[in-house]
């Protein structure tokens with residue numbers, strides 16, 4: 001199945017998940033499980049804004065670092081710049097925070113509230129180099145937008 005088709009199915013399932021439950025932690029947990037299992041990524045999870053740092057939220061995959069400062073690593077940079085960051089080779093990203101030595105590429109998608117403040121980021125890691133492209137960015141942005149503005 002094409003990546004785009006898989007993401008369309010995930011988006012549909014994600015819409016149902018969020019429609020059926022108002023608790024945010026429950027939704028974040030199920031969204032990580034959905035994306036992680038269907039796409040076969042190495043690590044999929046949320047880091048939630050808490051004051052001047054991000055704190056680890058629901059995730060799937062190996063144990064990860066728990067706190068990331070504003071502007072630090074790929075996650076803190078996506079928060080600071082308020083935009084999705086695709087990293088084809090994490091070893092070349094200045095300040096990359098290596099939670100797992102198996103991770104080779106990464107995408108981080110900020111999640112905004114209605115006032116366009118970043119509330120959390122979705123971080124996805126792959127053991128493959130150059131795993132993520134604009135298709136991943138487009139769909140992960142659509143999926144995460146459901147969290148703060150359910151369809």
Ligand code: SME
Nearest residue numbers: 064073074075096097099
């Ligand atoms: N690599 C991330 C840290 C989180 S782990 O990948 C799960 C970063 O540089 O922000």
